[in-house]
Amino acid sequence: MTAVTAARRPGDAGDAVGGVVPREVVRPGTVEEVAEVLRAAAAEGRAVVPVGGRSKLTWAAPPESCDLLVDLTGLDRVVEHVAGDLTVVAEAGVRLADLQAQVGEAGQLLGLDPPEDGATLGGIVSANASGPRRLRYGTTRDLLIGITVVLADGTVAHAGGKVVKNVAGYDLGKLFTGAHGTLGVVASTTWRLHPVPPARRVVTLEVPDAAAAGPLSIALARSTLTPSAVELVGSAGGAARLIVLFESIAESVAGQARAAVALLGGGEESEDLPGDLGRRPGGADDVLLRLAYAPASLSAVLAALPAGTAVAAHAATGVSYAAVPAAEAADALPRLRAALAPHDGTAVVLRAPEAVRDSLDHWGPVGDSLDLMRRVKERFDPERRMSPGRFVGGV
Amino acid sequence: MTTTAGTTTAGTTTAGTAVAEPVRSDRTAALADRLRRAVGTERVLTDRTQVRTYECDGLANFKVTPAIVVLAESRQHVVDTVRLCAEAGVPFVARGSGTGLSGGALPSADGVLLVLSRLRTLSPVDADNRQVTVEPGVINLWVTRDAAPHDLAYAPDPSSQLVCSIGGNVAENAGGAHCLKYGFTVNHVLGAEVVLPDGEVVHLGGRAPEHPGYDLLGAFIGSEGTLGVATELTLRLIRVPEAVQTMLVGYSSVEDAAGTVSDIIAAGILPAAVEMMDALAIEAAEAAVSCGYPEGAVAVLVIELDGPRVEVEAQFAQVEEIARARNAFETRIAADDAERALMWKGRKSAFAAVGRISPSYFVQDGVIPRTKLPEVLTEMKRMADEKGLRVANVFHAGDGNLHPLVLFDDAVEGQAHEAEELAGDILELCVTSGGSITGEHGVGSEKRMKMAKQFTPEDLDTMQLLRCAFDPDGIANPGKVFPTPRLCGERPGVRKGEHPVQAAGLGEVF
Ligand SMILES: Cc1cc2nc3c(=O)[nH]c(=O)nc-3n(C[C@H](O)[C@H](O)[C@H](O)COP(=O)(O)OP(=O)(O)OC[C@H]3O[C@@H](n4cnc5c(N)ncnc54)[C@H](O)[C@@H]3O)c2cc1C
Ligand SMILES: Cc1cc2nc3c(=O)[nH]c(=O)nc-3n(C[C@H](O)[C@H](O)[C@H](O)COP(=O)(O)OP(=O)(O)OC[C@H]3O[C@@H](n4cnc5c(N)ncnc54)[C@H](O)[C@@H]3O)c2cc1C
Numbered sequence: 001m002t003a004v005t006a007a008r009r010p011g012d013a014g015d016a017v018g019g020v021v022p023r024e025v026v027r028p029g030t031v032e033e034v035a036e037v038l039r040a041a042a043a044e045g046r047a048v049v050p051v052g053g054r055s056k057l058t059w060a061a062p063p064e065s066c067d068l069l070v071d072l073t074g075l076d077r078v079v080e081h082v083a084g085d086l087t088v089v090a091e092a093g094v095r096l097a098d099l100q101a102q103v104g105e106a107g108q109l110l111g112l113d114p115p116e117d118g119a120t121l122g123g124i125v126s127a128n129a130s131g132p133r134r135l136r137y138g139t140t141r142d143l144l145i146g147i148t149v150v151l152a153d154g155t156v157a158h159a160g161g162k163v164v165k166n167v168a169g170y171d172l173g174k175l176f177t178g179a180h181g182t183l184g185v186v187a188s189t190t191w192r193l194h195p196v197p198p199a200r201r202v203v204t205l206e207v208p209d210a211a212a213a214g215p216l217s218i219a220l221a222r223s224t225l226t227p228s229a230v231e232l233v234g235s236a237g238g239a240a241r242l243i244v245l246f247e248s249i250a251e252s253v254a255g256q257a258r259a260a261v262a263l264l265g266g267g268e269e270s271e272d273l274p275g276d277l278g279r280r281p282g283g284a285d286d287v288l289l290r291l292a293y294a295p296a297s298l299s300a301v302l303a304a305l306p307a308g309t310a311v312a313a314h315a316a317t318g319v320s321y322a323a324v325p326a327a328e329a330a331d332a333l334p335r336l337r338a339a340l341a342p343h344d345g346t347a348v349v350l351r352a353p354e355a356v357r358d359s360l361d362h363w364g365p366v367g368d369s370l371d372l373m374r375r376v377k378e379r380f381d382p383e384r385r386m387s388p389g390r391f392v393g394g395v
Numbered sequence: 396m397t398t399t400a401g402t403t404t405a406g407t408t409t410a411g412t413a414v415a416e417p418v419r420s421d422r423t424a425a426l427a428d429r430l431r432r433a434v435g436t437e438r439v440l441t442d443r444t445q446v447r448t449y450e451c452d453g454l455a456n457f458k459v460t461p462a463i464v465v466l467a468e469s470r471q472h473v474v475d476t477v478r479l480c481a482e483a484g485v486p487f488v489a490r491g492s493g494t495g496l497s498g499g500a501l502p503s504a505d506g507v508l509l510v511l512s513r514l515r516t517l518s519p520v521d522a523d524n525r526q527v528t529v530e531p532g533v534i535n536l537w538v539t540r541d542a543a544p545h546d547l548a549y550a551p552d553p554s555s556q557l558v559c560s561i562g563g564n565v566a567e568n569a570g571g572a573h574c575l576k577y578g579f580t581v582n583h584v585l586g587a588e589v590v591l592p593d594g595e596v597v598h599l600g601g602r603a604p605e606h607p608g609y610d611l612l613g614a615f616i617g618s619e620g621t622l623g624v625a626t627e628l629t630l631r632l633i634r635v636p637e638a639v640q641t642m643l644v645g646y647s648s649v650e651d652a653a654g655t656v657s658d659i660i661a662a663g664i665l666p667a668a669v670e671m672m673d674a675l676a677i678e679a680a681e682a683a684v685s686c687g688y689p690e691g692a693v694a695v696l697v698i699e700l701d702g703p704r705v706e707v708e709a710q711f712a713q714v715e716e717i718a719r720a721r722n723a724f725e726t727r728i729a730a731d732d733a734e735r736a737l738m739w740k741g742r743k744s745a746f747a748a749v750g751r752i753s754p755s756y757f758v759q760d761g762v763i764p765r766t767k768l769p770e771v772l773t774e775m776k777r778m779a780d781e782k783g784l785r786v787a788n789v790f791h792a793g794d795g796n797l798h799p800l801v802l803f804d805d806a807v808e809g810q811a812h813e814a815e816e817l818a819g820d821i822l823e824l825c826v827t828s829g830g831s832i833t834g835e836h837g838v839g840s841e842k843r844m845k846m847a848k849q850f851t852p853e854d855l856d857t858m859q860l861l862r863c864a865f866d867p868d869g870i871a872n873p874g875k876v877f878p879t880p881r882l883c884g885e886r887p888g889v890r891k892g893e894h895p896v897q898a899a900g901l902g903e904v905f
């Protein structure tokens with residue numbers, strides 16, 4: 001790695017990815033430096049793991065090896081914000097919070113709200129992270145309009161562009177979304193922005209049984225109300241809160257909140273966001289799962305979880321997070337996957353205490369496209385050096 | 396670009412239209428026999444006059460007669476056809492309704508044209524999940540028709556929605572007037588069953604919003620038939636909004652119309668649609684459908700807001716105020732559905748309408764950042780004047796998607812060529828303005844050479860890696876999208892035997 005100009009140092013325990021300590025850590029400052037680093041790594045056949053805010057590097061399966069940790073936080077420039085076009089170009093290491101602050105000055109926002117502190121744009125894209133407002137704004141695949149990536153061999157490639165509407169060429173942004181660094185490094189991102197809504201109103205309904213939220217969420221989704229988020233926070237088989245968030249002009253949120261109370265048959269109105277809105281449930285001793293399923297099957301999903309499991313659900317979109325006590329996880333996971341299957345549901349292990357981590361099938365079955373995914377991986381990273389082993393498809 | 400005279404896009408002849416003859420070889424003859432045995436004689440056409448029906452799509456100045464046409468009626472027919480093509484090494488091209496405007500469904504002379512328009516089944520609407528599963532030949536508008544009794548709708552609404560197919564929409568990532576608020580086809584497709592170019596069937600996405608693994612569905616949508624054939628699609632439906640209000644605004648200058656669009660966005664309002672037409676386009680629409688647009692307008696905007704009633708009413712008033720401040724000389728508000736339909740009729744018929752004021756024209760599709768609208772229009776006018784040609788402009792102003800219609804007369808020697816050149820120059824103007832060579836019609840055959848203006852060789856090679864993963868032999872819609880074909884070579888890095896982690900029962904490792 002003699003030709004590399006980027007700052008580098010030996011890795012230590014604090015750099016470990018899922019317990020694997022990298023031999024070396026490099027922190028490039030520009031896209032060109034990322035390319036230089038990857039070219040050098042290619043020449044030496046090194047295994048590379050790209051990281052952003054490292055907010056969740058203990059999550060998921062550890063890499064089989066990690067010679068080189070590429071820290072993207074040096075790529076921290078907001079390159080171009082054109083308020084009139086509602087677009088922004090920002091490098092991968094920019095923290096979401098910093099980007100929101102900057103575009104917020106123009107009354108705009110990026111419609112992503114994953115709860116992890118310090119998350120970078122590259123990390124959010126690569127983990128396909130999202131939060132409660134996905135109901136309104138969608139996820140990375142709906143908001144990312146352009147991307148610059150650096151492939152395993154150092155090739156720098158762009159796709160998409162700076163305009164919201166664009167169908168020229170394949171949309172590589174989609175391919176890199178949720179790819180967890182296994183296809184290459186995300187170096188720069190271009191996004192579609194939205195105006196910050198001027199007013200907010202929150203309706204909170206306590207339900208004695210979380211499953212009651214299923215039909216209520218369906219009713220909300222089929223109504224003409226346009227909530228930004230419909231969240232369920234509570235425990236499977238136990239009490240829960242259904243939180244409905246309206247964000248628009250003052251007249252609209254007031255009217256919609258009233259209508260929501262009528263539709264739900266109750267609920268408290270407030271202007272304040274609950275502090276735990278969007279927070280992932282459970283603690284360090286739990287196995288944190290991400291469940292995704294056809295949205296109307298929320299009640300069935302809750303019924304399939306071990307009673308008492310802490311849950312935070314995006315109730316109207318078909319995504320829930322559940323914290324299963326570590327001791328129960330190995331038993332519960334296969335049963336849960338079987339129960340979710342009729343609803344096109346899947347359960348992914350996001351975080352697991354070390355003691356049980358290696359005994360769990362993190363990603364679960366992937367379906368009949370697994371071989372195709374493997375072929376994609378082989379084309380982009382034929383030597384299998386990018387985050388090897390982190391992204392696991394089912395048996 | 397399409398050359399159109401009159402009201403339909405297909406079947407017009409223009410200067411430079413040469414029909415490539417089908418290539419009949421022993422290879423295709425043997426394939427035709429095998430296809431007949433597999434899918435039935437009546438579904439395999441090789442007769443010259445019959446296959447000529449399929450020689451072009453909506454872009455009538457490119458024509459190629461296919462060697463073989465297969466009219467699939469089931470997924471199995473698609474699988475059999477694709478597999479037999481793969482075995483024979485013969486290219487195939489999928490075709491939906493053939494309304495594409497970039498020559499995407501242009502046949503291969505030595506290949507099979509696989510027609511999907513008979514795959515027309517819609518499953519019952521799943522109202523609680525707001526989804527519906529359809530076959531690829533289903534017409535766009537049928538989806539909303541079936542969804543309507545449940546107060547649901549399919550958001551992507553290309554102007555061709557009466558005739559274009561969902562399979563074609565998915566392949567082109569089709570847009571429509573309401574993209575500004577609702578997004579494109581890619582934002583409304585949850586799952587696809589795809590027959591890969593080797594005949595293998597895979598399911599990408601599904602009924603849930605997320606699945607572990609790469610988002611191959613996202614990559615497939617908009618791939619213009621080059622990654623495989625969609626045989627079933629699961630679509631997301633939206634709740635029909637409580638209120639919809641539409642206004643038609645007349646301006647004496649294009650700058651004021653464009654300024655109105657900017658001011659609406661700056662005010663934090665996200666309309667469902669903002670469409671713009673210039674004087675020439677208005678003249679054409681008036682001649683064709685008597686839509687009664689404001690007389691003497693140099694530009695009109697059709698602005699539609701939808702959502703909760705209180706919100707729409709408040710913002711509608713705000714938009715009226717913005718338009719007035721930008722010197723709108725006439726503002727009409729649709730009082731009912733009939734009036735709204737008339738406002739939209741002028742806009743939606745605009746392409747065909749231009750046939751009323753010009754013997755022929757090219758439809759162009761490019762994108763610019765919305766804020767560059769006034770300067771790009773001025774430059775476009777200068778370029779047209781220089782060539783002594785007229786350009787009518789119809790566009791999705793909200794998202795900067797331009798559809799310049801370059802008018803010309805075939806009868807004038809050399810004018811078709813000049814017009815084609817101008818249409819090409821306009822695209823380059825879009826790219827240098829920070830935009831794109833296509834916002835919704837796709838690259839197809841027509842714009843593949845222009846890809847190099849927008850992307851570097853590295854960008855294109857990287858895209859081709861995806862192509863090689865799906866279609867290593869390059870038999871799915873070859874010669875489209877990319878300026879140069881790429882030989883994929885051996886499948887790289889194929890591991891023999893089992894990986895240790897896999898052997899340990901933990902799954903397939905990337
Ligand atoms: C395995 C895993 C699964 C997750 N799944 C979800 C989920 O389903 N939904 C959700 O809302 N949140 C999910 N998260 C949470 C998510 O990590 C955070 O919200 C966000 O990604 C953190 O950003 P970061 O910058 O801290 O990323 P990091 O913690 O530094 O990295 C996160 C992941 O992205 C990769 N990565 C980071 N930057 C780059 C880059 N520039 N180029 C290429 N790869 C990069 C890393 O290798 C790592 O796999 C997941 C996190 C992990 C680790
Ligand atoms: C008057 C007019 C107005 C139009 N307005 C709009 C508009 O507002 N917005 C817009 O986006 N487009 C518009 N178009 C363009 C066109 O209608 C769209 O591109 C449409 O999506 C094409 O659908 P189709 O069924 O006709 O596809 P075809 O033309 O048959 O095929 C288009 C492409 O899709 C591929 N394909 C077709 N079916 C499949 C399948 N099942 N699997 C894989 N690949 C497949 C073909 O190989 C080809 O590359 C317009 C066209 C016309 C003539």
